[in-house]
Amino acid sequence: MLGARTENNVMSTTLFYQVVVLSSLFLFAPNVRANVLDGIRVHEAPDSIRVVLDARQETQYTYFALDNPYRIVIDLKNTRPGRKLVFSKVSEVLTGIKGIRGAERGKDYRIVIDAKVSLSAKPFKLRPINPYGHRLVVDLFYPTKKKPAVAAAKPRPKAKNRDVVIAIDAGHGGEDPGALGPRKAQEKKVVLRIAKRTADQINRMKGFKAVLIRKGDYYVKLEDRTKLAAQNKADMFVSIHADAFKQSSVSGASVWIRRSEGDDRQESDLERFLVRQANQSDMIGGVGETIKLSKYTTPVQKIIVESSTIFVREHSRLAGEAVLRNMQKVTNLHKKEVTEARFRVLNRPDIISILVETGFISNPSEAKKLAQTQHQIKLAKAIADGIGEYMRANPPPSTFLAARRTELRYTVSPGDTLSEIADRHGVPAAALTRRNKLSSDRIRVGQTIFIPRGA
16 A cells, blocks of 8 residues: 555664764764864063963863973874964064974874973963963973072171162053953053053152062962062052943043951942952963962961051051042042052052052043053153152151151142141141141142151
8 A cells, every 4th residue: 555654664764864863963063173272372471481372172281391402392182273373473572482383293283382491381271261262371480590508697787778669560461461442452561661650750769669560561460469569578569550441431540459358338330340350360360369368366466467457558548649649630530539449469468558540441532541651651750759758758667768757848739638638647737737837727729838757
């Protein structure tokens, strides 16, 4: 009968569908060589070189080192090169390596780093985080020089009349570009220029010495930034930024200090946004570690740390106010008072620390100004002048400024009162009245006030 189904017909039909399904799975199965190496970047720091490999998937790899000549070899498993992968310009500006090359080896792809000296390699993988996908990072460390053993020297007496040391930290760097502005403007580049100009201005002032935390385009862990400041015996830590916000209309400079742990007030949208961008810098920069603050277990330790923290926060605010007053003379302010936020880079309880937002690189007109040399110089001078104003009013012991503890001159700014000026400089209001021969507490903008020391 026409159309009758037999057992053989049913088996044939079933077999046919099985073949179709298996063929479909074969045709649309993921390619075992699907991982693609799309790019390679390098950043050179004073003690190491970072090589970053951008891939489309998590990379499986092996590596080894060779001598005569020095080479680091990295084999990427089941990986092929992307069309835009270029090696020719990767190592042009590096001093520690001669070049980087790559070649396919069956299903794998081999990277060879030709070094000038013996380098030790530390590779690790990073999960995707905006603006990057999967990354394989290879940190190459220069050999450490062993110092010859010497007889223990007698401890030297502490230097008197030393310089006040200011640590200037350019935010972001290396793998972390920071905020992005119009025409591919990168925060890391803008703030490094401003930081260097600020250091130059500080070094011009007698009794001051500036230390740059980051001198080039490389990343420094948030925790290590303040460690470097402490190692250089800094009296003050200044982190410089030029951030972004969701709305491009937001503009203006601001100064921030660390918010106390017990402060549970609600954060503003801007504060949350800026803090999140700054605090995730380690993950973008290729660290991804959480800062582990020291734990102080004994009551005495807790009291010492808490007292130090209170003092540092109070004086960080005074320093921030001085910087803000001077910045107001050269640029618009987003906030006219020092603001508090939980920036991890301001965590140290023993160093006066401020974070300066020089403007918003996400604002087209402000981004244009931030890229101009003259505006950078004005900002740098304002920051340095504010630091100088604070330090002369509050000179650290054993410094040149403390030895010259003479009276100061202060120019009255809009909104100033005599009592606020007195509190800011740690002198009684009556002492200001006597020294300036004032018949009342009324003062005018532009008036010069003499501030006696030791009053």
